[in-house]
Amino acid sequence: xxxxxxxxxxxxxxxxxxxxxxxxxxxxxxxxxxxxxxxxxxxxxxxxxxxxxxxxxxxxxxxxxxxxxxxxxxxxxxxxxxxxxxxxxxxxxxxxxxxxxxxxxxxxxxxxxxxxxxxxxxxxxxxxxxxxxxxxxxxxxxxxxxxxxxxxxxxxxxxxxxxxxxxxxxxxxxxxxxxxxxxxxxxxxxxxxxxxxxxxxxxxxxxxxxxxxxxxxxxxxxxxxxxxxxxxxxxxxxxxxxxxxxxxxxxxxxxxxxxxxxxxxxxxxxxxxxxxxxxxxxxxxxxxxxxxxxxxxxxxxxxxxxxxxxxxxxxxxxxxxxxxxxxxxxxxxxxxxxxx
Amino acid sequence: xxxxxxxxxxxxxxxxxxxxxxxxxxxxxxxxxxxxxxxxxxxxxxxxxxxxxxxxxxxxxxxxxxxxxxxxxxxxxxxxxxxxxxxxxxxxxxxxxxxxxxxxxxxxxxxxxxxxxxxxxxxxxxxxxxxxxxxxxxxxxxxxxxxxxxxxxxxxxxxxxxxxxxxxxxxxxxxxxxxxxxxxxxxxxxxxxxxxxxxxxxxxxxxxxxxxxxxxxxxxxxxxxxxxxxxxxxxxxxxxxxxxxxxxxxxxxxxxxxxxxxxxxxxxxxxxxxxxxxxxxxxxxxxxxxxxxxxxxxxxxxxxxxxxxxxxxxxxxxxxxxxxxxxxxxxxxxxxxxxx
DNA sequence: CAAAAGACTCAAAACGTTTTGGATTGCGAA
DNA sequence: TTCGCAATCCAAAACGTTTTGAGTCTTTTG
Numbered sequence: 001x002x003x004x005x006x007x008x009x010x011x012x013x014x015x016x017x018x019x020x021x022x023x024x025x026x027x028x029x030x031x032x033x034x035x036x037x038x039x040x041x042x043x044x045x046x047x048x049x050x051x052x053x054x055x056x057x058x059x060x061x062x063x064x065x066x067x068x069x070x071x072x073x074x075x076x077x078x079x080x081x082x083x084x085x086x087x088x089x090x091x092x093x094x095x096x097x098x099x100x101x102x103x104x105x106x107x108x109x110x111x112x113x114x115x116x117x118x119x120x121x122x123x124x125x126x127x128x129x130x131x132x133x134x135x136x137x138x139x140x141x142x143x144x145x146x147x148x149x150x151x152x153x154x155x156x157x158x159x160x161x162x163x164x165x166x167x168x169x170x171x172x173x174x175x176x177x178x179x180x181x182x183x184x185x186x187x188x189x190x191x192x193x194x195x196x197x198x199x200x201x202x203x204x205x206x207x208x209x210x211x212x213x214x215x216x217x218x219x220x221x222x223x224x225x226x227x228x229x230x231x232x233x234x235x236x237x238x239x240x241x242x243x244x245x246x247x248x249x250x251x252x253x254x255x256x257x258x259x260x261x262x263x264x265x266x267x268x269x270x271x272x273x274x275x276x277x278x279x280x281x282x283x284x285x286x287x288x289x290x291x292x293x294x295x296x297x298x299x300x301x302x303x304x305x306x307x308x309x310x311x312x313x314x315x316x317x318x319x320x321x322x323x324x325x326x327x328x329x330x331x332x333x334x335x336x337x338x339x340x
Numbered sequence: 341x342x343x344x345x346x347x348x349x350x351x352x353x354x355x356x357x358x359x360x361x362x363x364x365x366x367x368x369x370x371x372x373x374x375x376x377x378x379x380x381x382x383x384x385x386x387x388x389x390x391x392x393x394x395x396x397x398x399x400x401x402x403x404x405x406x407x408x409x410x411x412x413x414x415x416x417x418x419x420x421x422x423x424x425x426x427x428x429x430x431x432x433x434x435x436x437x438x439x440x441x442x443x444x445x446x447x448x449x450x451x452x453x454x455x456x457x458x459x460x461x462x463x464x465x466x467x468x469x470x471x472x473x474x475x476x477x478x479x480x481x482x483x484x485x486x487x488x489x490x491x492x493x494x495x496x497x498x499x500x501x502x503x504x505x506x507x508x509x510x511x512x513x514x515x516x517x518x519x520x521x522x523x524x525x526x527x528x529x530x531x532x533x534x535x536x537x538x539x540x541x542x543x544x545x546x547x548x549x550x551x552x553x554x555x556x557x558x559x560x561x562x563x564x565x566x567x568x569x570x571x572x573x574x575x576x577x578x579x580x581x582x583x584x585x586x587x588x589x590x591x592x593x594x595x596x597x598x599x600x601x602x603x604x605x606x607x608x609x610x611x612x613x614x615x616x617x618x619x620x621x622x623x624x625x626x627x628x629x630x631x632x633x634x635x636x637x638x639x640x641x642x643x644x645x646x647x648x649x650x651x652x653x654x655x656x657x658x659x660x661x662x663x664x665x666x667x668x669x670x671x672x673x674x675x676x677x678x679x680x
Numbered sequence: 681c682a683a684a685a686g687a688c689t690c691a692a693a694a695c696g697t698t699t700t701g702g703a704t705t706g707c708g709a710a
Numbered sequence: 711t712t713c714g715c716a717a718t719c720c721a722a723a724a725c726g727t728t729t730t731g732a733g734t735c736t737t738t739t740g
Contacts, residue, residue, distance in 0.1 A: 023698090
């Protein structure tokens, strides 16, 4: 509970000098800086954030709104993001204010939170295509960072992986292994990333002259993977390889393949995109899963830093990061089976 | 962005008067209050929370730390609590700062958050018996409210239901229906409420002279209910009634009962405690489930208010609420089957 | 009719920090 | 000597609110 004034009184210095000493300003001598630092430590000084925020005009809080599905199911990715984000933000003296959105209108929760007038910016996750939240915040000039891409040429900070490239890389690997009938078990198309995966898949299949007629887009569930793979495998010319949106889907697909009496990777190759969630780890599959890998956890620190840099004045065009996922080849992919 | 000063300038009043007019102080005339209110509305005045907090010495933020299990599974109850809590807190101009705890040491996250020195208090949920977080916060004089009971005679604010009574009520109902062999499929004993349920069960069974030898304590999962019920039903003298810790467990128990070719409630009665989670609704069971009911959602507003009242000076002993769950008899319970 | 009581209002201090615009010192250069 | 220039330091203002302690009227009371 020590204050700048108390430190100053202790040393016979002004608050100005104490403040500058502690904040590393150049116009204070090293000798005094050392003394100030020492008594600050001795008195257990911690800057009063509220006072700092009053004078800087910033609240030091950013918002994130969690969209909850009608069934109240917790998105597996949510805790992963939440964990990393709070840690990364707190390293930069920023707090996360969380709100839960159950409204039909996707921007209503943002309006409500903004009315309280205490947030410096927002972190937007799980975007849909042309996300209405983006338009809403952009119109009002509220800073935010988007996790992912919701449109081709954003003029706001974004951070995410190239989801079209994820599909392209996967198709490329499989086609090099000789596969020509490749299935895509995608996530729900309401999500922007699922759109990009689909677009990337269609484009690279077309570029190779392959027919992309084994595509399914549904929720990321084990059961979805199972059902869709079973269905596709009962075709006259079933796919010899599956690209799965998530490891969860992949586990369903693998179960389906085996239920049909087929071998992985002998008869069917399976690969997935891997967010590196602790629940379903690609490495624990039997055989270990070939993946495009981009740990969600890794996105948290960049997201936090991008938003805070943006708040500090860095222009949006310097804060648009699109990474490529890493391709990790493991045992679940192999050469296409010989045609009989 | 209007300030008190601007409103004052507009009307030729001092900031003092404007502040008092808006905050409903008695020493300002109704005429001026009306004028002040009017121009405040006209200018779109919103009090600067940061300035308020600086002068009141409070941050307006309370913390909650979410404990995540090693498998990163999201507790079903978490979103329920989060939703209600943010709403209730924001009604009292308070924000929720969330942190995620993955440490082994249960108090480490609290230490870290306290170091940042910006929280007025904490909301503690999912207590274990003699919760170490309680001891930690109590020692340092940090205000908090506990959702539930972790020890017999707390000297801090608490809010929760009487879990021993939940069991007692359930046992009473079933014994009045003639059941003598009653099973308890409880949650994990690490949770304080599971302890209380167990204690209440043992006590009331003993009071009735009944043998309490069909008790299982494990995670609240459908599969747990299924497995344990199957096991208990294969005994020579199987239970004729089950008390389940959650509706999720109850659904597993019901499946087990039917897999054994038994009828509910003809052969076996089933009841559960119902937190009123949207996922598994007691009323959607076939037959509808008899429950002791205490919606988790209903706890959020009291929790928020208790903590804030406590911060405002209300002593802890006036803020200890123990409610009784409502007993709702539906179709899943019936008279004990006649012994052959 | 004076004094007390009430009704209403205000200036100023306070919260703890950052930042602006000097002020003071010592020292080498003109 | 005097001027300029770093190198240090400081007083005061500012952020927007709440609260304290008085002040000015008007009305009631003895």
